[in-house]
Amino acid sequence: MPGTVLICLILFISTTNAANAGFSFTLIHRDSPLSPFHNPNLTHHDLNQAKFDRSIARAHALSVALTPQLSPEQGEYLVRFVVGDIPFTVHAILDTGSSFIWFQCQPCQKCYPQKDPIYDPSKSYTSKSFDCTNSTCNFTPGHSCSANNECAYHLAYLDGSFSDGVLMQEEFVFEGPDSATVKGVKLAFGCGRNNVFKGFSTDGGNLAGVMGMGRGQLSLASQLAQPAFAYCLLGEADKSTMSRVQLGSRPRMWGNSTAIVRARGRESQYSVLLNGVSLGAMRVINIPTGQVVSLDSGASMTFLELSLFGPVIEAVRGAMKGFEVARDPRGLSELCYSATTKELVQAGLPVLELGFVGGSRLEVKAESLFLEVAERRVCITLIRSSFGQSIIGNIAQQNNVVGYDLANDRIYMSGAYDCKLY
Numbered sequence: 001m002p003g004t005v006l007i008c009l010i011l012f013i014s015t016t017n018a019a020n021a022g023f024s025f026t027l028i029h030r031d032s033p034l035s036p037f038h039n040p041n042l043t044h045h046d047l048n049q050a051k052f053d054r055s056i057a058r059a060h061a062l063s064v065a066l067t068p069q070l071s072p073e074q075g076e077y078l079v080r081f082v083v084g085d086i087p088f089t090v091h092a093i094l095d096t097g098s099s100f101i102w103f104q105c106q107p108c109q110k111c112y113p114q115k116d117p118i119y120d121p122s123k124s125y126t127s128k129s130f131d132c133t134n135s136t137c138n139f140t141p142g143h144s145c146s147a148n149n150e151c152a153y154h155l156a157y158l159d160g161s162f163s164d165g166v167l168m169q170e171e172f173v174f175e176g177p178d179s180a181t182v183k184g185v186k187l188a189f190g191c192g193r194n195n196v197f198k199g200f201s202t203d204g205g206n207l208a209g210v211m212g213m214g215r216g217q218l219s220l221a222s223q224l225a226q227p228a229f230a231y232c233l234l235g236e237a238d239k240s241t242m243s244r245v246q247l248g249s250r251p252r253m254w255g256n257s258t259a260i261v262r263a264r265g266r267e268s269q270y271s272v273l274l275n276g277v278s279l280g281a282m283r284v285i286n287i288p289t290g291q292v293v294s295l296d297s298g299a300s301m302t303f304l305e306l307s308l309f310g311p312v313i314e315a316v317r318g319a320m321k322g323f324e325v326a327r328d329p330r331g332l333s334e335l336c337y338s339a340t341t342k343e344l345v346q347a348g349l350p351v352l353e354l355g356f357v358g359g360s361r362l363e364v365k366a367e368s369l370f371l372e373v374a375e376r377r378v379c380i381t382l383i384r385s386s387f388g389q390s391i392i393g394n395i396a397q398q399n400n401v402v403g404y405d406l407a408n409d410r411i412y413m414s415g416a417y418d419c420k421l422y
């Protein structure tokens, strides 16, 4: 057994302070037994219904503004890290749709109930504040000078959620695969002292905040000056296993790539050009010039503009002829069937393929296209967008490697892949 200890020690040392070289970290599925938010009293039907609730509540908020700052949902893929020299554990949403890192922080003027103890920078020797003449302050959302010259921020989301606080710097520790840890990652983040997060659960099982992975200067990848990151999100069936994110100069990513485009009002998001949709061998939509869609890990469902939603739903309906149409018990999803996910998989429902300019493809299999929301009731995870934008959420991205080549402004997609192998 001393041998084991030695090996662990070597691994530990070899991964310490690896931030500059890039590193891997794990994602926990919100509903898995690994998550502190896991509620064993809820059935998987309850949990799946909650995903629709969260996504649709967020979309309603989006429909009222032209350049919305999306508020991430309180799910599905969480990153766990430790901050400070008296370690506080924080669970946050991994969100490619936004670019700021923030979490609730003492002294709280108003904090919502959260599961983890609230981080207190006064207990940590490694915490530092920024004064408002510091250049980093200029990149902070809604920045201003507080009475004592600190860099204050105000981050407002469209649904009325917001976080107010001050910009701080801390040392973060990330959990890597195989229990490795990555220490000493210095990051600027928002210490949120006055926070409202709409749409959180009423049982107190709330997340502390958000880990922004977007294109802005203060996202995780931007602060660490990493040229790329990639992830492979495990599906519902494998949610007790952690998914992986690789950050660095050479994350594992492959397939064709598509250019990241700048869409007005969505500059910090990962927007790409969709040029077609197929269902199995059938071409459903062809858009030679491409149509802007955003990849958003902070959303569960996929929202399609009307010109995409109609034809895709019709095609799926055609492929599902053998199944009995049913209603969503709460009327949130527009297409449901009396079936189990297992039956859909066994029936060999064709794969929905989203194709992008440049030849990259996202392949959505039956087990991600439909979720079981009640006994023998599956509902489609595509939602009609009421806000004139299309957003590809995390469920549609499951079991595809999605790679972000930030240095060259391109996104790589592997097509269908078993993320347990990633």
Ligand SMILES: *[C@@H]1O[C@H](CO)[C@@H](O)[C@H](O)[C@H]1NC(C)=O
Residues within 6 Å of the ligand: 038, 039, 040, 041, 203
């Ligand atoms: C689950 O139900 C039991 C019994 O009703 C209750 O004591 C417990 O607090 C519940 N757990 C959660 C996480 O809600």
Ligand SMILES: *[C@@H]1O[C@H](CO)[C@@H](O)[C@H](O)[C@H]1NC(C)=O
Residues within 6 Å of the ligand: 128, 129, 130, 131, 134, 135, 136, 169
């Ligand atoms: C900005 O503030 C951070 C954190 O306190 C500090 O490490 C950095 O040196 C400051 N930069 C400047 C230009 O003052």
Ligand SMILES: *[C@@H]1O[C@H](CO)[C@@H](O)[C@H](O)[C@H]1NC(C)=O
Residues within 6 Å of the ligand: 255, 256, 358, 359, 360, 361, 414, 415
């Ligand atoms: C890459 O694009 C080419 C041309 O569109 C296509 O034939 C090929 O199947 C694509 N490969 C992948 C892995 O998507």
